[in-house]
Amino acid sequence: MNDVLTFEFEPWKVVEAEALRAFPNECCGFLFGQMTEQGRHFTEAMPVENAQTGDQRRRFAIDQRDYLRAERHALASGTTLLGIYHSHPRHPAVPSIHDLRVALPFFSYLIASTYPGRVERVRSWQLNEAGRFFEEPLHIPSHG
Amino acid sequence: MANLIIPTPLRKFTGGAATFNADTPTVAGLLQALAEAHPGLQPHLYDADGALRHFIRVYVGDEDIEALDGVATALAPNTEVSIIPAIAGGTSDPS
Numbered sequence: 001m002n003d004v005l006t007f008e009f010e011p012w013k014v015v016e017a018e019a020l021r022a023f024p025n026e027c028c029g030f031l032f033g034q035m036t037e038q039g040r041h042f043t044e045a046m047p048v049e050n051a052q053t054g055d056q057r058r059r060f061a062i063d064q065r066d067y068l069r070a071e072r073h074a075l076a077s078g079t080t081l082l083g084i085y086h087s088h089p090r091h092p093a094v095p096s097i098h099d100l101r102v103a104l105p106f107f108s109y110l111i112a113s114t115y116p117g118r119v120e121r122v123r124s125w126q127l128n129e130a131g132r133f134f135e136e137p138l139h140i141p142s143h144g
Numbered sequence: 145m146a147n148l149i150i151p152t153p154l155r156k157f158t159g160g161a162a163t164f165n166a167d168t169p170t171v172a173g174l175l176q177a178l179a180e181a182h183p184g185l186q187p188h189l190y191d192a193d194g195a196l197r198h199f200i201r202v203y204v205g206d207e208d209i210e211a212l213d214g215v216a217t218a219l220a221p222n223t224e225v226s227i228i229p230a231i232a233g234g235t236s237d238p239s
Contacts, residue, residue, distance in 0.1 A: 061230075062231035095233070
């Protein structure tokens, strides 16, 4: 349960860029990659539209058809859908009660704390057997 | 034979298998066959009343079964069926 997360530079860049682009709203998307002996290696990010109706500054939702597309993409590309990213505009990169309420086991939930013009911090969380989030060690990629 | 795509969060209950195949005429039969083959999935698919859990959606091809005939939706040969979990969240402050 102590997987180390590593990233190719490209998906990391996508997460940061999407968080800034969507600000002051929340962005969201999928993360693909491989399970390795050391943990999880992320090779691709797929941004999707925030399907939340109403205020997107504090909520996000992913359309079911986008989820369908993501699982199909993983099967076709030989990768695994390993996680979901979203941003917390003007809030810490810590899961909220809303994140916990619908969280699924196995997925890495990457959260980007975002302020005007800057992504302050990105952290990743996973649900444990007791239904609580634990933080996953995250290696930030150097610029490629 | 219908081909069911298992969402990654549920693959721990299928021994890591990403897909499941069964020769059944309806969505209900396919899900039942899946739950019988992998009993650990049962509580993640069905609630205490035996209905599909509310945060699970099932698609046949590109259509939500709720827009078709629900779990009674017929399956043609080689149909792709997908189990789709709800994905949402947000920050702590009320909007």
